Amino acid sequence: MITAEHLRAVAGWARDLPEADIEYARRGIVEKTFGKGAYICHRGDRFDYWTGVVSGLVRLGSVSKSGKEVTFAGLPPGGWFGEGSLIKGEARRYDLLTLRETRLAMMNRATFLGLFENSVAFNRYLVRQFNERLGQFIALVEHDRMHSTAGKLARNLAWLLNPVLNPTVGLRIEITQEELGLLSGLSRQMANQGLKALEQAGLVRLEHGGLTVLDLDRLRGYGDGSDMDD
DNA sequence: TCATTAAGCGTTG
DNA sequence: CAACGCTTAATGA
Numbered sequence: 401m402i403t404a405e406h407l408r409a410v411a412g413w414a415r416d417l418p419e420a421d422i423e424y425a426r427r428g429i430v431e432k433t434f435g436k437g438a439y440i441c442h443r444g445d446r447f448d449y450w451t452g453v454v455s456g457l458v459r460l461g462s463v464s465k466s467g468k469e470v471t472f473a474g475l476p477p478g479g480w481f482g483e484g485s486l487i488k489g490e491a492r493r494y495d496l497l498t499l500r501e502t503r504l505a506m507m508n509r510a511t512f513l514g515l516f517e518n519s520v521a522f523n524r525y526l527v528r529q530f531n532e533r534l535g536q537f538i539a540l541v542e543h544d545r546m547h548s549t550a551g552k553l554a555r556n557l558a559w560l561l562n563p564v565l566n567p568t569v570g571l572r573i574e575i576t577q578e579e580l581g582l583l584s585g586l587s588r589q590m591a592n593q594g595l596k597a598l599e600q601a602g603l604v605r606l607e608h609g610g611l612t613v614l615d616l617d618r619l620r621g622y623g624d625g626s627d628m629d630d
Numbered sequence: 631t632c633a634t635t636a637a638g639c640g641t642t643g
Numbered sequence: 644c645a646a647c648g649c650t651t652a653a654t655g656a
Binding site: 587588589590608609 | 634635636642643
C-alpha cells in the first residue's frame with residue numbers, strides 16, 4: 401500500500417482528484433519492482449491492473465508474424481497504461497517489456513472500475529489521455545515517411561516527453577542512447593548519430609545517461625515538410 | 631557495392 | 644560500473 405503523497409508524486413492524474421477519490425485509489429494500488437528485460441505481460445495474457453511507471457522504462461510493442469519486434473510506445477516514469485484492456489475486459493494486445501529495472505504501481509481492476517464509474521475528475525483525465533493518444537497516432541500516420549534516423553528519434557523523444565501523457569517527466573529524461581534506439585527501432589550507433597544531429601540542430605542537450613530537450617515543439621515537428629536531412 | 635549492425639574494447643563520467 | 648565512442652568483421656538489401 402502507498403501513501404496519498406506518494407501517489408500524487410508518481411501519478412499526474414491523482415493531482416486533480418478530490419481527497420476522497422485519492423484515498424480510494426490509494427488503497428487499491430500496490431507497487432512491484434521488475435528486473436531489467438522482464439516481461440510484465442505478454443500479448444494475449446490477462447493482466448488485471450491499471451499500471452503506472454514509478455521509475456525505470458517500459459516498452460510497449462508486439463512481435464509481427466515474421467518475428468520482428470515492433471515497438472509502439474515507450475513508457476517513462478509518470479506514464480499510465482492498460483485502461484483499454486481493463487474497460488473492455490479483454491486480454492492484453494501488446495507485450496510489455498522492461499528495458500531497465502522498473503518499479504510499477506498497479507491498481508486493481510475493481511478500484512479502476514470504481515473510479516471509472518464514480519469520479520468525474522478521473523474520467524476527465526481518461527478522456528484527455530485517449531485524445532492525446534489518438535492525436536499521436538494520427539500524427540504518426542500523417543508523416544509516415546519519416547525515414548531519417550534523426551526524425552525517428554525526434555518523434556520518439558517527443559512522445560516520451562509528452563506533457564499530457566507523461567506529466568511528471570519534465571524536459572529532462574534519464575535514458576541511454578541504446579534504450580532510445582530500442583524504442584525507435586535503431587541500433588546504438590544510429591541512435592548516437594541521430595542524437596548528435598538533434599543536438600547540432602539545437603533541439604536537445606546530450607548528457608551522460610540522459611538528455612534534456614531544449615525545444616519540445618520543434619522536436620515534435622522535426623522532419624515536417626522542408627528539411628528532410630539526416 | 632554500400633550501408634548498417636553486433637561485438638569487442640578503451641575511455642569517461 | 645555503466646554509458647559512450649570508436650573499430651572491425653559480418654550481414655544484407
